[in-house]
Amino acid sequence: MDTTLCPECGALAEVQWRAVMESTDGPVEHARIGCLRRHWFLLPVASLARRRPVDPATGRLRAA
Template sequence: MDGTNAPVGAALDTTTCPECGALAEVTERAVLESTDGPVEHARVQCVARHWFLLPAASLTSPSAPTPARTSLRS
């Protein structure tokens, strides 16, 4: 076993980072209760190390692959 929860050969669940627009991976999904009923949320982390917990309905499809930035803003 490789130590991850995903089966070997499984495709990554990807999206676009809400902050910088870089490629981001959905690392976890969960349904959280709200006053309007249950809402699916996703934990997202991008290649620039930003991370978010946001409603899954706000995820966007990643655009064509772009090269990773070579420098990060502080």
């Protein structure tokens, strides 16, 4: 499972599919993501947030 962060609420989101779409500047890879709070987006892969790793000892996100 490929995951990222929701651009609206910051919750964990799953990348549901990816596709290359044509544009006037050439092909751009896009992804459809859906988060735990049921937001969904279709956006360029380059704009996906990187998920920060979770510290297994505390269960919290590690500092960037």
